[in-house]
Amino acid sequence: MDLFLQTLLNGLLIGGVIATFTIAFQLTFGVLHVIDFAVGGWVVLGGYLGYYVTALLGLDGFVAIPLAFVLFGALGYLIGPVLYNVRNSRTARPELMALALTFGLFTLLRGGMLTAWGFNTRNVTSMLSGESLAVGPVIVPLIRVAAAVFAVAIAGGLFLFLYRTRYGLAIRATAENRHNAALMGVNIRRLSANVYGLYAGITAMAGVLMGAIYSVNPEVGLRYTLFAFFVAVLAGLGSVGGAVVAALMLGVIEAFVSTYVGSSYSLLAIFATLFVVLLASPKGILRRGL
């Protein structure tokens, strides 16, 4: 029973971190109509930043959170318009070319990081590392709790921004219907740059948190791309609200399979679930399809 509760809590904590970047992923799809293969790359970059903040500057790993947002947000802001142009170009199949572009970006990030940092696994360390918190019979590493708290704060901030500001309204309107938003005077191209920057920044922040919970190496990016796809498919592409629920489910599934079946089966379980869900309800999913 204790193990059960322990596993459930772990799953929810991790699911919370997954939720932060999958929300942004969904938002990006809504606005840009691009499935970003590179999502896992941004997560890993954030994780490395968290590592270097400690390794080079001797600061607490969590200091990297705002840094990650500024640094990778800026990078995303530069990439956003390029992605927008490809998606809206007059080439034969723009949606396919955009997918290929993010795929290339992901491969470039992965190869670049492997070249620079090798296969070594890195951790984000904090003063909370090694501490743990006892909630009744359940013992939780404090760093996971902290990561989940940061995750909720980031997601909360994003929701406040989306629902309480004029610019957030413009983003939501665009995700709802690009054509109408354009008619109402929204500059979709500039908005796309901002949204992609926002998304890259948030995803890198989530990467810092992921690096604190697990560890990062350049090869784990694929795993986070899978997570984002999984959530997108379960929630329906572009659905921001559903993403939270789907991310928590993913965290719990992952935790339970790892604990009770074996961690080598967790990816198999996630891929198999993803595949079955795709086949079982293509109609429901396709409602917001490409």
Next chain:
Amino acid sequence: MAAQPMKSRWPGLLLLAVILVVLALMPLLVNNYWLRVATGALMWAGLACSWNMLGGYAGYINFGHSAFFGLGAYVTAFLMNDPFGLPFLATIPAGMMVTAVFAVIIGAPTLRLRGAYFAIATWAFAEVLIQFASAMDFTGGIGGIGLPPYLNERFFYYAMFGTAALTYLVAWALFERSRFGLKVKALRDHEPAAEAMGINTALVKLQTFVLSAVTASVFGAIFAYWVTFINPKSVFGGDITDQMVVMVLLGGLGTLWGPAIGGVTLFVVNRLIWMHWGDTAFYIAILGAAIVLVVLFLPNGIAGLFVRRKANALEKVAEKLIGGGGER
């Protein structure tokens, strides 16, 4: 088809004849090392062509194509070992049949999915196979499985050459010279309209998918026998699909010769990098950069430069640099 400008066909045919003669005489012209490189280049050109059948002509991006390459490889490895001990040639049709069955089972439901969903579903399928092959005993698990060694470079060269040539012949006849190709391209460009023209799009897609998968399985079978040892990563790995996608994009999506140009170019670059720097992750970065550059500046691939509208391609580059591209 009728779209091509009516220029003389002779220069092209002559070039093709020269290439075929050189390829046929290759074992006499180069040493064993370069013969292996040529064998690999032919394999990749053939694999890229098999991916292009579905990806280029039908417009369905298969991110799990390595699944079928791996199935062919594993069936051959499995059947050549005890207790079966079948001869190599007998394992190829077996691998083709197993792959065809898998392709129908996987293709029938996934081909209903559009665009990115199809890409994700096929990617998930290939990853499931990798995890599965790693976990099972009869596949040799993560350690892999060996095959009876057969050290005859010429045999493998001609096997790859023959298979690749046949692949291109089939692709040419089916997609460039027949009604079938018209149906496939029609559904790529507008599926509801293709249906309204009486085309059974579900069936045509499935036929293309199975053809593409079975072709890849034959290369997988030869590859397994050639390298005499396979494991889940080496034949199911995502990198295999990545390479095929890059090769096709680089050469020219939906063209007959694009995959050959892209496949040979990229594979030779790969070998040159390997010769200079060994097995380096830098190659992955180059792959990524190549995709980005091709998408941005060469969306029609290398083949696109030689076909019509040279000026147009340059205009697009200019447009991209200046930052055009209006709202759609």
Next chain:
Amino acid sequence: MTASAQASAEPILLVRGLYKHFGGIKATNGVDLAVGRQEIAGLIGPNGCGKSTLFSLVSGTVAPDKGEIRFDGRAIAGMSAHRIARLGLARTFQIPALFDNMSVTENLLAAAAEGHWPGAQERAAATLALLELGHVADNRASDLSGGQQKLLEFGRAVMRQASLILLDEVTAGVHPNIRKIILEAIASLRERGVSFLVIEHDMEMVRSVCDRIIVMDSGRVVTSGAFEDIVRNSEVMQTYLGRPQ
């Protein structure tokens, strides 16, 4: 009476009690209509009255909730689109749905790929000549002008050698010259036994080409008859078309 004589006595298209609801929206709400052999019937009505949904239901793009559709004496409701097309029913799309990356000739050939293939090359050439598209035969479909795209859309339906063609605003917004080409082609196809059901907003076009007019509103057919009779009934015109003429 033989079976074929019986079939030919029946209208080419017969729709009875056709329902299709999308969520709460009643796109068609019990449509009854018929198109006679060699008839050119015009389908008019305000936007959102269910005309285009009716086309989707008849051509099999969308399956009806309930109701009967008989085409050439055969029940086709719920049949898949490609099977209906193979029975001899062709359609155009309101927004041209061309095969963008194929040439104009290839577009026409693709339309014949699942049909009577021998002689398709010759028929494609004849269609190009008929629609005066010969000079752009090798151009990519997406490079055509808007009017040319409408022509090609129409040309593909011609290539189907259909017995009934559904035209969805095929002359909307095109140059008068192109409209003239299309109208003449419709007339000559009718001489060869083809029937038409035409969605049109342009009353002048409706008057000049249609034998009979079917008026739809709110998902059902309200009236049908000769153009003059419908126009004379100014109440109908005002209620359903919003502008007396």
